[in-house]
Amino acid sequence: MFNDILINYGLEPAAYSFHKLESGLINYTWKVTGPDNEFILQQINTRVFKNPYNIAENIEILNQYIKQVAPDYLFVAPLLSVNGESIIKNHGGAYFRLFPFIKNSHTVDVVDNAGEAYEAAKQFGIFTRLFKSLDLNLLNYTLVDFHNLPLRLQQFRQAVKQAAPELLKVTANEIAQIEQHSDIASTYEKLVNNNLMPLRLIHHDTKISNVLFDDEGKGLCVIDLDTLMPGYFISDVGDMLRTYLSPANEEETDFTKIVVRPDFFYAIYKGYMEQMEIILTQAEKDSFIFAGKFMIYMQAVRFLTDHLNSDVYYQVKYPGHNLMRAQNQLYFLDQYIQAEPQFNALMQHQYSSI
Numbered sequence: 282m283f284n285d286i287l288i289n290y291g292l293e294p295a296a297y298s299f300h301k302l303e304s305g306l307i308n309y310t311w312k313v314t315g316p317d318n319e320f321i322l323q324q325i326n327t328r329v330f331k332n333p334y335n336i337a338e339n340i341e342i343l344n345q346y347i348k349q350v351a352p353d354y355l356f357v358a359p360l361l362s363v364n365g366e367s368i369i370k371n372h373g374g375a376y377f378r379l380f381p382f383i384k385n386s387h388t389v390d391v392v393d394n395a396g397e398a399y400e401a402a403k404q405f406g407i408f409t410r411l412f413k414s415l416d417l418n419l420l421n422y423t424l425v426d427f428h429n430l431p432l433r434l435q436q437f438r439q440a441v442k443q444a445a446p447e448l449l450k451v452t453a454n455e456i457a458q459i460e461q462h463s464d465i466a467s468t469y470e471k472l473v474n475n476n477l478m479p480l481r482l483i484h485h486d487t488k489i490s491n492v493l494f495d496d497e498g499k500g501l502c503v504i505d506l507d508t509l510m511p512g513y514f515i516s517d518v519g520d521m522l523r524t525y526l527s528p529a530n531e532e533e534t535d536f537t538k539i540v541v542r543p544d545f546f547y548a549i550y551k552g553y554m555e556q557m558e559i560i561l562t563q564a565e566k567d568s569f570i571f572a573g574k575f576m577i578y579m580q581a582v583r584f585l586t587d588h589l590n591s592d593v594y595y596q597v598k599y600p601g602h603n604l605m606r607a608q609n610q611l612y613f614l615d616q617y618i619q620a621e622p623q624f625n626a627l628m629q630h631q632y633s634s635i
């Protein structure tokens with residue numbers, strides 16, 4: 282199927298089979314299995330990542346940096362082709378990368394115990410801490426304004442303006458809910474405008490499937506490095522809170538299954554803070570709970586915007602899929618806000634700092 286790709290890596294295509302992996306809403310990913318080796322092949326979605334070489338350049342810089350400051354860190358960079366390229370463009374103009382498949386490692390799709398949440402948070406904390414002295418000006422923004430919430434809200438309002446009247450009628454409730462929570466965007470704006478959150482190397486996609494675990498269930502490293510770029514810590518902490526707190530994720534249609542698990546909140550808090558406490562500013566620490574609200578809300582805004590725009594961004598499996606996802610996230614946002622007093626109480630507990 283991808284013969285012209287494998288040849289670039291000096292591999293004999295006939296010896297390999299491909300198995301499509303279903304996780305991820307943006308890129309397409311396959312596991313490639315050969316007689317005595319395995320790889321991960323990924324096609325970059327260039328509708329989203331307009332310049333794939335921006336990603337490649339960042340990964341190259343980060344790889345070199347980490348080899349100096351933490352040579353033992355498992356940094357899963359794409360393999361180089363026979364010609365030394367980390368991205369291959371095929372005859373159809375599509376871009377691919379080949380990654381090594383890390384032996385004795387696995388990923389998890391659903392966080393079902395607090396230990397996993399702790400391990401994952403620890404890995405994302407370690408990652409940002411290891412790069413704390415990197416000159417961020419060296420990096421490209423692989424997705425400009427990716428987590429710029431006020432801009433996302435503006436795009437949402439634009440989509441509302443352009444949507445057909447029938448569509449507006451059936452989404453009126455969700456549109457109103459987004460507007461009711463627009464104070465979240467104002468809080469974000471204040472934090473940014475008052476320089477209360479320094480730019481750091483941020484992963485921007487901290488879902489559990491982006492952490493590699495070893496056979497004992499300990500975290501090994503983080504993967505899916507396409508959205509590594511300067512950003513704010515609320516993006517990483519917020520997406521962990523968004524995706525680990527509830528046993529049901531954004532695909533769940535039975536909203537009664539969307540519940541907040543306070544012990545998972547504490548696991549994320551402890552795992553991340555043990556690594557990051559020494560470098561976070563007071564304003565960042567004070568924004569820990571806000572981070573979850575920020576990311577859940579932004580995801581609701583993005584799903585509803587895409588629904589209003591006729592599903593041009595996220596992969597959908599049925600009509601109304603993005604609307605359901607937006608409703609799911611709005612429901613979750615309410616659960617999260619109700620649980621805030623519990624989160625506050627948990628943050629009074631001590632954790633042991635490194």
Ligand code: GN1
Pocket residue numbers: 304305306307308329486508531580
């Ligand atoms: C997208 O493709 P995936 O699942 O890694 C999206 C994230 C969203 C997520 C929602 C580049 O990530 O921002 O949080 O879907 N990535 C991009 O599931 O837009």
Ligand code: MG
Pocket residue numbers: 305307486505
């Ligand atoms: Mg991703």
